[in-house]
Amino acid sequence: MPPSPARLIKFGPFTVTSQVFHTTPHTFALVNLKPLLPGHILVCPLTQHKFLTDLSPPELSDLFLTVTRVQRTLKRLYGAPAFNIAVQDGAESGQSVPHVHVHVIPRKAGDGGEGDKVHEWLEGEEGDVGGHLRERDGGAGAGSQRGKGEWAKDEDRKPRSMEEMEAEAGWLRGEMEKDAGGEGRL
């Protein structure tokens, strides 16, 4: 098993190759710089489409089949009986990177995300994946370009190190492969 995919993978303008833990012919899944809850990952088309309606039927089908494959593995690893699945499809709905990304967020009772929390985080600065990646890459444009959410716990959390993310991606890559034999169940 290689430590990371050989192919260079871009999420919008950002190179995220070493954060990627699963690829298919049309789709990749990556770990987050600042997950809202443990196991919060993103699933994207390999081609940088801005809107869901820009995807071809094979790309769209593969995207959501990949979401469900990832859900199976995350359910097992995190003991999560539920998930929030969310797409901010365009800037006016909070999309911060102009590249389709499906948020997959494991949920369980007592996880602190009850009621309005997860989606408040998603809409606020906590969920601003673009701001986080710009911050990581430093330089001009770093920091959020969106308004601050009411639940701005964001400043209390540091972006995870590349080593930490690569370790998580490697772990998830192995666990996804263990579950690959189960794809016939799908």
Add this chain to the structure above:
Amino acid sequence: MPPSPARLIKFGPFTVTSQVFHTTPHTFALVNLKPLLPGHILVCPLTQHKFLTDLSPPELSDLFLTVTRVQRTLKRLYGAPAFNIAVQDGAESGQSVPHVHVHVIPRKAGDGGEGDKVHEWLEGEEGDVGGHLRERDGGAGAGSQRGKGEWAKDEDRKPRSMEEMEAEAGWLRGEMEKDAGGEGRL
């Protein structure tokens, strides 16, 4: 064009046939009793699956292809450049009817849903489709079975009448048919 689909369609325990404006071999789309924003609709598998991972690949593909078909028509009708697409996949993530439903919410600048609002509504009582339908059907179990959201404007709004929903469903059914010639573009 018949005024409503001939087939009886159930959303969880609720009969919603006359609210349905589009069907495919595996999927139906229905108007909401209390839309969070204009054009807020739901897309569901015809078979009552609880979780996304319960859908077969053809059902899953058809579900999200239908989401994008509905998005095209809603974009044209509501002038919406963006959408929130959300699935509460299990009770612990806020699912109030144990039947997969994809929320499709048109968004545009100045629609009042900026920042955290849409998802706060979705998570709070405003978005409790189960509570709304139980309320509509009256009797035991009416009213929300979930906690009250912070943005509980819900009591200020009355459920829409069946006549109003049927009129919207009929309108959307006709508009979807106008766009059907464009499916080859997908």
